[in-house]
Amino acid sequence: MITIPAYLQPGDTIAMICPSGYMEPARAQTCIETLRSWGYVVHVGKTMDSHSENYFSGTDEQRLADLQQALDDPAVKAILCGRGGYGLSRIIDAIDFSAFARNPKWVIGFSDVTVLHAHIHANYKVATLHAPMAGAFNDGGAEGEFVASLRQAMEGKKIKYTCNVHPMNRRGEGVGSLVGGNLSLLAHLCGTSSEIKTKGKILFLEDVGEYLYNVDRMLYQLKRNGRLDHLAGLIVGGFTDMKDTTRPFGHSVYDIIYGIVSEYDYPVCFDFPVSHSRENLALKVGVGYKLKVGKGKVTLEE
């Protein structure tokens, strides 16, 4: 059974940390102010303002320490990652999750944070939140529906999303735990202790900036690892800024996915608003959902 951390209430403390790539502190200001305006106490971790001059938001030791402290502090009810990038793979095996397992809290983010979602789901069966991060609050995002979905999810409002139908959808209904995230990371985690099992679950995928052939190759990796054959449903999010080789791959990203899952019969919905662009609804990883892919609409309901 999945453990669902306590939902947040005004007055609770949210820790903000940057476990992967460097984030300019100014880019997180709107997020911090918005969380405070919602009534939360915000602990700004050292990696959010790290003076790092390289790719990462701090050394492995500094990023690990910041994350570890947030996981261990009983006053912290949620950990919101500032941004993704790359870096969690370097520290994931050094994190001590024992205090977190005893005292679960919401871990929030996406992209590289897929490593945390997958690792926690695979090893601790605690629900996490795949959702917009600090950057999404900028440029008016704080007032938009995607940041609103983050707030609703962490405050415990039951999720029901309705989205448009896509002509390639495969109709049907599926019920199961929701798992997934960034395809590149899910592929990268295959064969490691952070790899998720997907049997009977609803899988969601998104990615950014990948070559089409590489998306195909990563999907084959999931398929060959048995991660696509017994799904309750598949949610295909945005695959933005896709690139192609000099010799064109000859298939669009949705064609690729459609072809790879054509031998199965679970429902598939395309163009779900989970992505690296603005469209990015909060999803509770590990929590049970019902996916209905119908003729007139698509719903995902907790």
Place this chain on the structure above:
Amino acid sequence: MNRKHFLSSLLTAGAALPAWNAPALRVEAAPPPLIPAYLVAGDSIGITCPAGYITAKEIQPAVQQIESWGFRVKIGETVGKKDGSFGGTDAERTADLQNMLDDPSLKAILCARGGYGAVHIIDKIDLSGLSNYPKWVIGFSDITVLLCHIHRNVNMASIHSKMCNSFPDDWSKAEPVQVESILSIRQALTGGAMQYPVAVNEKNRTGVAEGVLVGGNLKTLETLSGTRSDIDTVGKILFVEDTGEYLYSIDRMFWNLERTGKLAGLQGLVIGGFKIKPDDPGDEFGRTLYDIVLDRVKAYRFPVCFDFPVGHQKNNYALKYGMPHRLTVTAEKVMLEDQRS
């Protein structure tokens, strides 16, 4: 190789090394690989396209060269076929490769080029015919899928080398290193001793390793993780090369090696060519390939050599994949050589 000379040079070099650089004791002896018969004049080599497409014209330099070596060439049906970027449909590529694997008259199968696509057909390939008719499978890059799969599932030796698309159109104008790389395929196929002297690199980590040589394209190795083509590297010498990847991605792939248990039990690590994709502005990784590799292996003691002539480059020598090798890395010399029984 003059064995006596080799041993004496090893002892001399070894005297200056810390004691832990001696080869670690093997926990259990690896089962000997199935070694296909070496080729003799008149033997036949098949050419097929399990991944990307190539035209019949583009393989002509390879065909002529191989025939000049005294071998016959059988051109597969996928040569000249095209399906998107693939050398024919999945079904066509599967059938062509399968026919060649099962063909008793072929002594080797040369993949025409890499690209992408071997993973589409690998699970449809039946390797059982190889126990009756072992043969050399030749290629690299995307063909890493085949080499890994064959090593893992039937423990047959294969050849990691350049393919048809790298044979020079005009031998008289080809650079010596290019010619040497191509001729090393013949050397490997005919059972000649394989020795690869490598320039000393100050970043190398010294030591001596003995083990079966495995590896290939790093990104391809990552995408095989967890599948039934994934290789076990314990007690082996691992070589890796890659092209067109960002530094952060290379770092992440070395973490994949670490986290899938492919570094802990190594005897030695051989770093080939890495054509690195420049960082995007504002996303400078700030670490070199040396930093990435040395950081990842600092918990271990096996020898590491850089700039080995394998990869997407002109100096890409044929390696006998899945066969025992010895790697010697000292301050004065670096040598990889196959171990003759």
